[in-house]
Amino acid sequence: MDVPLWLALIVIGGLGIKLIRPPWWLVAVILLGGFLLADSVLAPLIDSTINR
Template sequence: MDVPLWFALIVVGYLGIKLIRPPWWLVAVLLLGGYLLADSVLAPVIDATVK
């Protein structure tokens, strides 16, 4: 069964918010921080570390 990555991320995110119940400001900060880091000078370093 092939599941698209965007769908899996939405399901995991929804379940994480429902089960763990983090504050909404924390979710917003993590999403914005990830978006900004992906377009920064540190992106190649993070990519190499993750792989």
């Protein structure tokens, strides 16, 4: 069964928020930080570190 990545991320994120109950500002900071890092000069460094 092939599950799209966006669907898996929504389900895992929803479960994490429901079970761990982090503050909403922390969720927003993590999402915004990830979005900004993905489009920064650090993106190739992060990508090479993850894909080892």
